[in-house]
Amino acid sequence: MDHNVYLLATDPNDPCRDIIHSRDTSLKVRVFCLNSDRFSADNNEIQLYGYAHDKLYAFETINITAEDALDVVGAIQWYAEYINYPEMEILPEDPRPGHHLAV
Structure with missing residues (x-):
């Protein structure tokens, strides 16, 4: 599929607690x-x-399932567009000091 469709579930008590759903996966x-x-x-x-x-x-x-893992970035890019910030850089690690995972 070339284009996934995403839906957003919002929490009326917390404007920052959204869940992005893929319609097709x-x-x-x-x-x-x-x-x-x-x-x-x-x-x-x-x-x-x-x-x-x-x-x-x-x-x-x-x-998460293995077949959905490749769509995570696309879902985040969709959300960035939704919040009117399409230039959001997606980071692989928590950028806050002291929050990097030890590998």
Whole structure:
């Protein structure tokens, strides 16, 4: 498929707690605003990060499957467009001091 369609579930009590859903696959990505949310990475999931509008976002998959892993970046790019920040750089590691994972 050349173009995935994404949907967004929002939390009416927390404007920064969104979940991106792929309409055509089982991909789900939870969005966290690290400026205001606590975030602890799940070792079984994929995490990516990005800055937009002076906020640092964390994106973490929910029950990721191997066939959906390649679509994570596309979902984040869609979200960046949605929040009117298409130039968001997607980062592979948490850029906050002291939050890099030891490999």
